[in-house]
Every structure is written in structure tokens, then in C-alpha cells.
Amino acid sequence: MLPSSTKLTIFQRGIAQKCAVFCIYLISITVTAFILDWLDKKTFLKIVHEVNKQGSISEQAVNAFTILIESREGIFFLDLILIGVICGVVGLLIIQQFAKLQWSKAVVLPKVIEFKQAMQHIGIHTPGDRIDFVRKQGVPVFIASEPFLELEQYNVPVRLYAFAYDSNLSDANIFNSYIGQQRLCLDAADYEYLLEKYGQKALSAYAARIRDLEETITNLQGAFSVQQTKMNELTEQNQALLAEKVEYQNKEKTLSGREKSLESRENVKLPVRRIFYPLVNRLIAEARPGTKYTRTKIQEEFLRELDSFPELKSAVRDALHTPQKAKNNTPFELAGWAMEEIRLALGEYAQTSPGRDRES
Structure with a gap:
């Protein structure tokens, strides 16, 4: 049995249609039997009456034949047809079996x-x-x-x-x-x-099939060539993107290191700036019109302000440390970035040209 047949139910296999066909087949046989029975009776009675008119049989014989014919059951021909069908099927099966034998003379x-x-x-x-x-x-x-x-x-x-x-x-x-x-x-x-x-004809069909296959192969080769070109372009683009990715990754690593270094340096400056803020605010508050603070004055005021934060001296010393300051024993000297930040914060109060110091 084919695999598809095992997936179907009895109704999905058309049992209703098959039953209907079988019923129609039986009805056809039955109707045929009754029609043949009716024709047989009618034909026989017609013959009897014709023979009676010719005087060959008596009226009593006609009545007897009529009674006999009409008393015959109508199922008689149905039995004949069914017997004929069965014998025909059996005969066909026997014939088919004999047809399988090989009795031909060699x-x-x-x-x-x-x-x-x-x-x-x-x-x-x-x-x-x-x-x-x-x-x-x-x-x-x-x-x-x-x-x-x-x-x-x-x-x-x-x-x-x-x-x-x-x-x-x-x-x-x-x-x-x-x-x-x-x-x-x-x-x-x-x-x-x-x-x-x-x-x-077979050769012509083969030749036509070969031509179709060759044409298909040619078309596929053309399509493959186009796809190969696209693949090469995509490969080149992919390689370029990978190179760009590596470049950006390297930059990211470099930037990350720089940012960490910058952040570290900024954190070191925080203790110094805690001294700068109140110092600048005080100097601006004490300044008179035209006051200009020199580097020397700013250094003095810074040391004075630092004394107010003894807990920060160690951190400030580390933030301002340079080898030169260690050599000169001037650990709190403002130079470089520290002095420039204060001068920038003082703005107009910071002296930008040489001259005598002016106090507030």
C-alpha cells in the first residue's frame, strides 16, 4: 500500500461514493431483470394468442399458458443476470490465469x-x-x-x-x-x-533535451558569474569594514587609556582646587578698584590659605610635586598649571604685565 493511503480514513477513501456506485449497479441489474421479464411474458403471450387465432391450440390451452406465464416470479431474470455476471467474472479470472501460462511452441x-x-x-x-x-x-x-x-x-x-x-x-x-x-x-x-x-524521434527528443540543458547551464553560469562578482564585491567591502573596525577598536583602546590617564590627573588636582576656590573668592572680595595680584602675592596668599586646611597638605604636596621642587625644598610652590588656574580664575585682578605689587 502506498504511504498516502495509510493516512486516509475509510470515508476519505471514498467509501460513500463506492457504495453509491454499487447501489446504482444493483438497481440497474434489477431494473434490467424486470424489463426482460416483462418483455419475455408479453412476447410469449403474444405468440400464444397468434397460435390460438390460427386454430392450432384451444382457448383452454391459451388460458393455461397465460396462467403459467403470469404466475412466474419476476425475480427469475434477476437470478439469470446475477448468475451470468458471476459466471462471467469467474470465467474472466480463469481466462486471466490461463493467459499467464506460456504454452506457445518453442x-x-x-x-x-x-x-x-x-x-x-x-x-x-x-x-x-x-x-x-x-x-x-x-x-x-x-x-x-x-x-x-x-x-x-x-x-x-x-x-x-x-x-x-x-x-x-x-x-x-x-x-x-x-x-x-x-x-x-x-x-x-x-x-x-x-x-x-x-x-x-528519441534521438530528436534527446537532442532537444540536451539543448535545453545546455541553455539552462549557460543561464546558470551567467547568473553564477553575476553572483560571484557580487560576492567578490561584498568580500572586499567586508574586508574594508573589518579593517575599519580594527582601526576604531585600536583608537578606542588608545582613547580609553588617555581618558583614564586624564581622569587620574584630574583626581590628583582635586585637593589643590579645594584650596583654590576659597582663596580666589577671598582675593576677589578683598580687591579694590585697580588691584592686580602678582605671582608673588598669589603664592603668599595660597600658603596662608593652605594653613587653614592642614588635613590637605599631604595631598597638596603630592599634587604639586616635581623633582625641581623636591630639590629646592619648595613643595608648595605654585608653578605651571596651578598658578595659571588661579590667575585665570582671578581674571582682571591678576597682573599680566611687570610692575609693583598692589595689595587689596
């Missing part, structure tokens, strides 16, 4: 061709198509006594498969069985005739 052919290979040369490859071809063309098919070892053999005893081209009595299993045994064959003359008649 004949020695001078040259025979193995059936399967012959069909392939003619251009018929499907098993079902081979059988249809034999039935349609009425090709004589022979059964060899020994299997074929090559395409052709000489002086081989064979028997004709008598019902090979009869669609009602030939059996596909017989074909397939003898084909599998490599015993089915054709007469060489028949083969040459069929090859000449149908082989050219």
Missing part, C-alpha cells in the same frame, strides 16, 4: 535482442511506458529459455508471449518478472524496424 530465432536494452535504445526507459508501447504497437514479445548476458544472442530457443499486447489479458507482473530475469526479448528484425521508426 521456435529458434536467428537473432534476438534483450527487451529492456532494446527499449532503452528506442528511447523508452520507464517500465510502465515499455508495457504500454508493446500493447499499443502490437509488438511480438518472446521469452528466452536462458537469461541474456549481452544485448543480442543468436539461434536462441524462445516462446511467444501470446497475450503481451492484450491489455485485458496481459499481466504487468509477467513483464516485470521476465524483464528482471533478463529473458524477455524481441526479434532482431522487429527491433531494427522499431529502432528505425521510433529511435530517430
Whole structure:
């Protein structure tokens, strides 16, 4: 059973339709039986009355025949039809079984061709198509006594498969069985005739198929070439993007290191700036109009302000540390960034040109 059949229920397999067909078949037989019964009775009674008019039988005989005919049951012809159908089916089955037997008288052919290979040369490859071809063309098919070892053999005893081209009595299993045994064959003359008649069509079909395949291959090659070009372009773009990605990753690492270094330096300056803010605010508050604070004055005020934050001196010393200051023993000297930040915060109060210091 095919796989698809196992997935269907009894109703999905058309049981309702099959039952309806069977009922119509029975009704047809029954109607036919009653019509035949009616025609038979009518015909018989008509004959009886005609014979009576001729004086061959008496009126009493006519009445007797009429009673006998009309008393016959109408199911009589139904029984006849059913018996006929059953006998016909049984007979057909018996005939089919006998048709499978090979009773043909053996004949020695001078040259025979193995059936399967012959069909392939003619251009018929499907098993079902081979059988249809034999039935349609009425090709004589022979059964060899020994299997074929090559395409052709000489002086081989064979028997004709008598019902090979009869669609009602030939059996596909017989074909397939003898084909599998490599015993089915054709007469060489028949083969040459069929090859000449149908082989050219097969060659033309092959040539057309080959042209179609070549055209398809050409189209696929063109499409592949276009796709390959696109793939190469995408590969180049991908490589460029990867290189750019690596470049940005390196920059990110460098920037990250710089940011961390900058953040570290800014954190170191925080203790110094805690002194700067109140110092600048005080100097601006104490300044008079025209006051300009010199670097010396700013240094003095810074030391004075630092004394107010003894807890920050150690951190301030570390923030302002340079080798030169350590050498000169001036750890709290404002120089470089520290002095510039205070001067920038003082703005107009910071002296930008040489001159005498002016106090607030």
C-alpha cells in the first residue's frame, strides 16, 4: 500500500461514493431483470394468442399458458443476470490465469535482442511506458529459455508471449518478472524496424533535451558569474569594514587609556582646587578698584590659605610635586598649571604685565 493511503480514513477513501456506485449497479441489474421479464411474458403471450387465432391450440390451452406465464416470479431474470455476471467474472479470472501460462511452441530465432536494452535504445526507459508501447504497437514479445548476458544472442530457443499486447489479458507482473530475469526479448528484425521508426524521434527528443540543458547551464553560469562578482564585491567591502573596525577598536583602546590617564590627573588636582576656590573668592572680595595680584602675592596668599586646611597638605604636596621642587625644598610652590588656574580664575585682578605689587 502506498504511504498516502495509510493516512486516509475509510470515508476519505471514498467509501460513500463506492457504495453509491454499487447501489446504482444493483438497481440497474434489477431494473434490467424486470424489463426482460416483462418483455419475455408479453412476447410469449403474444405468440400464444397468434397460435390460438390460427386454430392450432384451444382457448383452454391459451388460458393455461397465460396462467403459467403470469404466475412466474419476476425475480427469475434477476437470478439469470446475477448468475451470468458471476459466471462471467469467474470465467474472466480463469481466462486471466490461463493467459499467464506460456504454452506457445518453442521456435529458434536467428537473432534476438534483450527487451529492456532494446527499449532503452528506442528511447523508452520507464517500465510502465515499455508495457504500454508493446500493447499499443502490437509488438511480438518472446521469452528466452536462458537469461541474456549481452544485448543480442543468436539461434536462441524462445516462446511467444501470446497475450503481451492484450491489455485485458496481459499481466504487468509477467513483464516485470521476465524483464528482471533478463529473458524477455524481441526479434532482431522487429527491433531494427522499431529502432528505425521510433529511435530517430528519441534521438530528436534527446537532442532537444540536451539543448535545453545546455541553455539552462549557460543561464546558470551567467547568473553564477553575476553572483560571484557580487560576492567578490561584498568580500572586499567586508574586508574594508573589518579593517575599519580594527582601526576604531585600536583608537578606542588608545582613547580609553588617555581618558583614564586624564581622569587620574584630574583626581590628583582635586585637593589643590579645594584650596583654590576659597582663596580666589577671598582675593576677589578683598580687591579694590585697580588691584592686580602678582605671582608673588598669589603664592603668599595660597600658603596662608593652605594653613587653614592642614588635613590637605599631604595631598597638596603630592599634587604639586616635581623633582625641581623636591630639590629646592619648595613643595608648595605654585608653578605651571596651578598658578595659571588661579590667575585665570582671578581674571582682571591678576597682573599680566611687570610692575609693583598692589595689595587689596
